[in-house]
Amino acid sequence: MEDTGNWSCNANDAVQIALVQPGEAKPTVLSTFHPQFTYPIFGDDEEIFGYRGLIIRLRFAAHDLRPHIHISYDEKFKAVEDATPLDLIATLKPFSHEDAFSTLPEYEAAMQNDENTKDFTPPGKLVHSYASKDNRQYEIWAGSLADPEVRRIIDRAQILVSFFIEGGTPIETDDPEWTLERWTVYFVYEKLATPPPTASPYSIVGYSTTYRWWYFQTGALQTRTVSEGPFPLPEARISELPARLRIAQFLILPPHQGSGHGTHLYNTIHTACCNDPTIMELTVEDPNEAFDVLRDTADFHMLRPKFLHHQVTINADPYAGQTRIPRSRTVPTNALLPMNLLQDIRTSLKIDTTQFAHILEMFLLSQIPTKHRVSGGASMARLLVKKHKAEDPHDRRYYWWRMLVKQRLYKRHRDTLVQLDHDERVQKLDETLVNVEEGYSALLEAFLEREKKLEAQEGSADAGTLGRDQRVKRKFTVQDDEDEEDHDQESAKRPKV
Numbered sequence: 001m002e003d004t005g006n007w008s009c010n011a012n013d014a015v016q017i018a019l020v021q022p023g024e025a026k027p028t029v030l031s032t033f034h035p036q037f038t039y040p041i042f043g044d045d046e047e048i049f050g051y052r053g054l055i056i057r058l059r060f061a062a063h064d065l066r067p068h069i070h071i072s073y074d075e076k077f078k079a080v081e082d083a084t085p086l087d088l089i090a091t092l093k094p095f096s097h098e099d100a101f102s103t104l105p106e107y108e109a110a111m112q113n114d115e116n117t118k119d120f121t122p123p124g125k126l127v128h129s130y131a132s133k134d135n136r137q138y139e140i141w142a143g144s145l146a147d148p149e150v151r152r153i154i155d156r157a158q159i160l161v162s163f164f165i166e167g168g169t170p171i172e173t174d175d176p177e178w179t180l181e182r183w184t185v186y187f188v189y190e191k192l193a194t195p196p197p198t199a200s201p202y203s204i205v206g207y208s209t210t211y212r213w214w215y216f217q218t219g220a221l222q223t224r225t226v227s228e229g230p231f232p233l234p235e236a237r238i239s240e241l242p243a244r245l246r247i248a249q250f251l252i253l254p255p256h257q258g259s260g261h262g263t264h265l266y267n268t269i270h271t272a273c274c275n276d277p278t279i280m281e282l283t284v285e286d287p288n289e290a291f292d293v294l295r296d297t298a299d300f301h302m303l304r305p306k307f308l309h310h311q312v313t314i315n316a317d318p319y320a321g322q323t324r325i326p327r328s329r330t331v332p333t334n335a336l337l338p339m340n341l342l343q344d345i346r347t348s349l350k351i352d353t354t355q356f357a358h359i360l361e362m363f364l365l366s367q368i369p370t371k372h373r374v375s376g377g378a379s380m381a382r383l384l385v386k387k388h389k390a391e392d393p394h395d396r397r398y399y400w401w402r403m404l405v406k407q408r409l410y411k412r413h414r415d416t417l418v419q420l421d422h423d424e425r426v427q428k429l430d431e432t433l434v435n436v437e438e439g440y441s442a443l444l445e446a447f448l449e450r451e452k453k454l455e456a457q458e459g460s461a462d463a464g465t466l467g468r469d470q471r472v473k474r475k476f477t478v479q480d481d482e483d484e485e486d487h488d489q490e491s492a493k494r495p496k497v
C-alpha cells in the first residue's frame with residue numbers, strides 16, 4: 001500500500017485568494033492572500049488529503065466579487081480502500097457561490113466582456129469617504145439586504161466569513177423581505193484614481209453586516225394615544241420600530257488590515273446609529289479580541305473628551321459631611337460618580353451599558369497616577385488597611401475605583417459567584433479585578449503611545465498604526481460578556497425575529 005503520509009497538505013496554504021480586475025487581454029491580479037482559518041470547510045486539522053502541489057485559487061472580481069474557483073495539483077493519490085483523496089468540489093460547494101464553478105476561460109471572458117464593469121458603483125448610498133496617509137481614496141457605502149445588488153455581493157462574499165472570522169457563519173439571504181429589511185450592509189471600497197479603461201475604479205476593502213434587534217424599553221413606555229386614522233392602521237415597518245443595532249460580521253481583508261479602515265468602518269456605523277432616532281444602542285455579536293481592541297480604542301477616543309469636558313472623576317470623599325459612616329457594605333455609587341450625567345452621555349452616544357462601563361472604568365483609572373496603582377508599585381497591604389481613609393486622595397480614588405469595578409463584576413456575574421463559598425468568591429473577584437486592570441493599563445499605554453505618535457506626526461491627517469507586538473489582550477477570569485440576551489442566540493448569524 002502507498003505511503004499516505006506525504007499526501008496531506010495544509011489547507012490554509014493550499015487556498016489562495018486573489019482580487020482581480022479586467023485587464024488589457026485578460027484579468028489582472030490586484031492582491032493575493034491566504035485564509036486565516038479553513039477548519040469550517042476542511043475540518044479541525046485544516047488538512048487536505050490526496051494531493052501533491054495542490055493550489056485552490058479563489059478569484060473574486062475586486063468590484064462585485066464575481067467568484068471563480070480553480071483547482072490545480074501535481075499529483076493525485078490513487079484511492080486504496082478507505083483512503084481516497086478529498087472530493088474538493090463537493091467539499092467547497094456548500095460554502096461557495098454557484099457561479100464559482102464555471103471554467104476559467106468562461107470566467108475570464110465574463111470578466112473581460114462585462115460592459116457594466118467600468119460604470120459599477122457599490123450598492124446602497126455613499127455614507128462616508130476618506131483618504132489614507134498616502135492619499136488613496138476610500139468610500140463607505142450602506143445598503144439594505146433587501147436590495148438584490150447588496151445580496152448579490154454578500155452571497156458571493158460568504159466564504160470569506162468562514163476564512164477570516166472565527167466561529168463566523170454565513171447569513172441567510174433568502175429570508176422574506178420584511179426580515180431582510182432589518183439588515184444593513186456597510187461596504188468599504190477603495191476608489192482607484194486610474195483604473196484600466198474597462199475596469200471599475202472600485203475595489204473592495206471590507207464590509208460589515210448589521211441588523212436591527214428589538215429593544216425592550218423598560219420604564220419609558222410610550223404614552224397611549226387614540227388614533228383618529230382609518231382602520232386598519234397602517235402596518236408598522238420593522239425598520240422603524242425602536243431597536244438596537246447589532247454588528248454581526250465585520251471584516252477588513254488582509255491586504256488592508258492595520259491601516260485604520262476598521263476604525264473608519266466602526267465609526268461610520270456608530271455615526272449612523274446616532275443619526276437614526278429609531279436606534280437606541282449599538283451592540284456587537286460575539287466580538288473577538290481584535291474587534292474588542294478596535295472598539296475600545298474608537299469608543300475611548302470618542303468618550304474621553306466628553307469625560308474631560310465634564311471633569312468626570314471619582315469623588316475621593318463620598319462620606320464628606322456625614323457624621324456617621326454607614327456600616328453597610330454597599331458602595332456609595334451616587335456619591336462617587338455623577339450617575340445622571342453619565343447616563344445622559346451614554347444614552348446620547350447610544351453606547352451599550354457594559355461597553356460604556358468598560359470605557360468609563362478605563363478613563364477613571366487613567367485619572368489615577370500610576371504610582372498610586374498596584375501596577376506602579378502601590379502597597380496593596382497598606383491600602384487594604386487604610387481603605388477610604390487613606391491620606392492621599394489618589395489612594396482613596398484607587399480604593400473606590402477597585403470597589404466600583406468589583407461591584408459591576410459582582411452584579412454581572414452574580415449567578416455564578418453566589419454558587420461559590422465566601423472565600424472563593426472573594427478570590428475570584430480579586431483575580432478578575434487584577435486581570436481587568438492589567439487589560440485597561442495595557443490599552444491606556446497603547447493610547448498614550450498613539451498620542452505621542454500623533455504629536456510626532458503633527459500636520460498629518462492620519463494616526464497610523466502601532467506594531468502588532470504592542471497590541472494587547474483583554475484578560476478576564478470571569479467571562480465578561482456583551483449582553484445577557486446573547487445567551488439564547490442561535491449559532492448561525494442569521495436574521496432573527
Ligand SMILES: CC(=O)SCCNC(=O)CCNC(=O)[C@H](O)C(C)(C)COP(=O)(O)OP(=O)(O)OC[C@H]1O[C@@H](n2cnc3c(N)ncnc32)[C@H](O)[C@@H]1OP(=O)(O)O
Pocket residue numbers: 164165166247248249250251252253256257258259260261262263264284285286287288289290291293294295297450464465466467471472
Ligand atoms: C463581530 C465580528 O465580526 S468580530 C470579528 C472581527 N473580524 C475579524 O477578526 C476578521 C479579521 N480581521 C479584521 O477584519 C481586521 O483586522 C479587524 C476588523 C479586526 C481590525 O480592522 P483593521 O482595519 O485592521 O483595524 P485598524 O487598522 O482600524 O486598527 C484599529 C485598532 O484595532 C486594534 N487591532 C487591529 N487589528 C488587531 C489585531 N489583529 N489584534 C489586536 N488588535 C488589533 C488595534 O488597537 C488598532 O489600533 P492601532 O492602529 O493603534 O494599532
